[in-house]
Amino acid sequence: MRDHPYLTRLSGLVLVSTVAVTLADYVFKSTVARNIPAAGLGTFFATFYMVLNVLALGAQLVLMGWILRVLGLHRALWVLPTLVFLGSAGVAFGGGLLAALLLKSADGALRPSLHRTTTELLFLPISDGLRARAKPLIDVVGQRGGQALASVFILGELTLHRGDYALAGVAALLCVVWIAWALELKPHYLELFRAALRQGSMRDRADLPDLDLGSLETLIAALSSRDDAEVRGAIDLLAAEGRARLIPALILYHPSRPVVLRALELFETSGRSDFVPVADRLLDHADPELRAAALRARSAAMPDEALLRKGLDDPSPVVRATALVGLVAGGWLPKSTGLDELLRTAEAQAALARAIRRQPSPAFEDALLALAEAPSPEVQALAAEAMGAVKSPRFFPALLSMLGTREARRAARTAFLEHGEDALRFLDEALGDWSLPHEIRRHLPRTISRFAPAPAAAVLLRHLLPEPAGMVRFRMIRGLGRIAADHPDVRLDAAVLNEATARTLEASFRLMHWRSVLEHGAAEEPHRATRGHELLTTLLRDKEVDAVERLFRLLGLQYRGEDLRQIHRGLRNTNPKVRSGSRELLENLLDPPLREAVLALVDEAPAELRLAQAMAYYRAPLLDYESVLVALLEQSSESVQSLAAYHVGELGLTSLKGRLEDIELRRTGFFVSRVIERALRLLAGPPEGLVHAR
Structure with a gap:
């Protein structure tokens, strides 16, 4: 101090x-x-x-x-x-x-x-x-x-x-x-x-009190500062306090481009018109962004068809797009007029999308659908922002596709939220469509979780149990966790969560069982301990870790008064006292048979003893080395399939050649197909000394 x-x-x-x-x-x-x-x-x-x-x-x-x-x-x-x-x-x-x-x-x-x-x-x-x-x-x-x-x-x-x-x-x-x-x-x-x-440390503070006279005097004085950041901060704070009318129109003479653009943005929605004479002087400014902003702001205050038509002849696509949108929104031009020219280049497309977002109108639905198909991710994101302003169910398929594009994903989610309940119903149906590409489906749970908590939770719970893709299920659980943390009053279906917990425990112990069989098989016959074997057992162990994380997230949804996340971290801590304390918490929190199964899953005992404690959720069948590989080849995970096929090939297991050929005939991913082709070549002519594993 x-x-x-x-x-x-x-x-x-x-x-x-x-x-x-x-x-x-x-x-x-x-x-x-x-x-x-x-x-x-x-x-x-x-x-x-x-x-x-x-x-x-x-x-x-x-x-x-x-x-x-x-x-x-x-x-x-x-x-x-x-x-x-x-x-x-x-x-x-x-x-x-x-x-x-x-x-x-x-x-x-x-x-x-x-x-x-x-x-x-x-x-x-x-x-x-x-x-x-x-x-x-x-x-x-x-x-x-x-x-x-x-x-x-x-x-x-x-x-x-x-x-x-x-x-x-x-x-x-x-x-x-x-x-x-x-x-x-x-x-x-x-x-x-x-x-x-x-x-800028006072911007976007929702808890600001009403400004007193001294603070207002300071803000007004800050509008004349030489520091552009201070001027912008004063403008933003006046706007946040509902005092935008105190910003003088002469601020448009400020030499800073960001300051003038921000002021014009506020004037556009303020309902005042005293700035129009000053804004008209900016229509001849060298900066096209300033010309466009001035045209947009003065058109919002005092629409002028002649000025807008004059803007159609401007050399900048930004100004032309602003003028065109203003004319169409004002009813002075048909909705299709002039759009073809503005859809030719990425710069013009971006300008058109921004102009539509600032002056939304149903007349631009077709234009926005065309912009959504633009190759530029930036244009797609801007189109999504404009779709959120215009609002039409016709946009839903296009917005859904944008979820698969990183640059446009945030804007697409926001646009879905702007559409409200209709969008949530569409996303509900999309989540149930397993034929959609995985790169889109995996982003649906988080998008859904941002809607109103109760209906969003109902959608995620409805799809949780039947969902075939592990990544999508995990993101559903994460989405439910976000809803539960932000809205503790939202009730979640206990029966669905109990069943999901039981299935997660079953999957976790199955992975443990498979890995145990592979490790024992390699110990019995050392020639099995190949590079493929090492990669496969490591992958199964990683999947066990992921399954345990899913389990604790599900437990956190059922025991919402307990910090299961911290308990999970404690169980992985290197300090024995911390691990012991976390285990003690679990023992007192969970009831049988769930308690015994969860403790067995996080225990460090041999796999056989742990599996014996999990019989309420998973009864381990007798499996040999080849049986485990067959089971792994039938998994939906491409990484598991690929490593299992690779291991079959390097061990020369000709008894599994038919399995590989069946999988090859199915529609598999490119990488899996290449691995299976290699394995089949090895099985067709195994090198000398290759021994079949049993």
């Missing part, structure tokens, strides 16, 4: 105010004890504090907002110390019980509301990271330290027998220091406020 003078001053303000109000509280109670008979103290305090709490509630609901609006933050900081000063001075000069009542009424009514709020507002311009570190320290030093210091004053008064008048005088003097400190804090607050604007 030594490197941040503002924080030092703020902690001093909190310290002084805490000492003052603590002393005031003692003076009040001591004065009451002297003036009210002991038998009546209970009734007096009960009545007084009831009235005081009513006053505090009224101050919170009525006075606080009014005081902040009228006085501003820094003058509002003076209200409580001024009243406490009057009450303390009154007691010090013999005002007796009446002055003490004024003193405590001011403290009790305003400290929980006005004082606390204004103090919290003083932390506003501090960056989030620094605020998180400094605020707890200031609370401890200022409040606890202030109370301790006040106790020292009280003990001194009791020892020296100076009486309450001396403490009341000290409280009054501290109130003077309090007010002076608040005055001295103002320039530092405003400078920090300006710095926060320059750095």
Whole structure:
């Protein structure tokens, strides 16, 4: 805090105010004890504090907002110390019980509301990271330290027998220091406020309070700053506070391109027209983006067909697209006019998509569908953004295809969300269509999870059990986990989750069983311990790890009050104590037979013992080496199929040649086909010395 003078001053303000109000509280109670008979103290305090709490509630609901609006933050900081000063001075000069009542009424009514709020507002311009570190320290030093210091004053008064008048005088003097400190804090607050604007650290804060007069003055002054970032920060904050009308039209003369573009964007939706004469001067600007933004903003305020038609002759496709969209949206041109020219180049396509997004109209549905087929991912993303603004069920197939494109995926998801329930129904049907490409289907669960939580969870749960693709199932579980974490009140179907847990346990132990057979087979016949064997067992072990993660995610959905994720991490920790503690938590959380199966899955015992504990979920059949390879060849995973086929070829297992030929006749992936072709060549003419494994 030594490197941040503002924080030092703020902690001093909190310290002084805490000492003052603590002393005031003692003076009040001591004065009451002297003036009210002991038998009546209970009734007096009960009545007084009831009235005081009513006053505090009224101050919170009525006075606080009014005081902040009228006085501003820094003058509002003076209200409580001024009243406490009057009450303390009154007691010090013999005002007796009446002055003490004024003193405590001011403290009790305003400290929980006005004082606390204004103090919290003083932390506003501090960056989030620094605020998180400094605020707890200031609370401890200022409040606890202030109370301790006040106790020292009280003990001194009791020892020296100076009486309450001396403490009341000290409280009054501290109130003077309090007010002076608040005055001295103002320039530092405003400078920090300006710095926060320059750095952009106050943008997009949903918890911003209403701006007081001093803050508004600072923001208006920041619009004239030489620092472009500070100007933009002021513009954004005024817009976030609903004060965009305070941004002067002359801001369009600012030399910074980003500043002018941002101002035009706000003017476009503000409903004001005073900026139009200045915006018209920008129609001849050298920058096409500025020309387009000015044309769009002034057309939103005062539509002018002649100006828009003039824009069709502009050399820039950005301006032409803006003009064309404005004319079509205004009904001055048929919807197909001029679009062919703007669909020829990527630059023109991007300009058209941006223009449609800013001036959405159903007239552009066909144009957006054409843009969605553009080879450029950037154009596709811009088209998706425009689709979200226009909204039409015709866009759903195109948006679905964009989920497979990384650059356009985020925009496509946002566009689906903009379409609401109709889009969710479409995605529900798409998730049930197993013929869709995997690169699209695997992104459906996350897209669905971003919709309203209850219907989104219902869709994911409905498809969880029948889903054949492991990756898609895993993403469904992740999507459900995101919904459960963000919306704890959403109920999930326990029967579906129990069945999914049982199937995951079965799959996990099956993988363990297969790997165990392969490892024992290689130990019995060392020639099986080939490179393919090593890769295959490593892959099965990795799949076991993935299955355990899925299992704990499912358990987390069923035991939502427990941190199953942390327990899972603890079980993988290298520290034996951490592992033991996580195991202990599982033992006390789960009921049989689930408990025994989960513990067996995470245990480090030999596979045979672990499989014996899992009989409620998986009964291990007798399998030999070749039987496991046959099972692996029939898996849907291309990586498992490929490694199993590769291993069959390197071992020369001619008994499995027919299996490989059957798989080759099916529609398999390119990589799997190449591996099977190689294995069949090896089986057709095995090298000398190759031994068949049994």
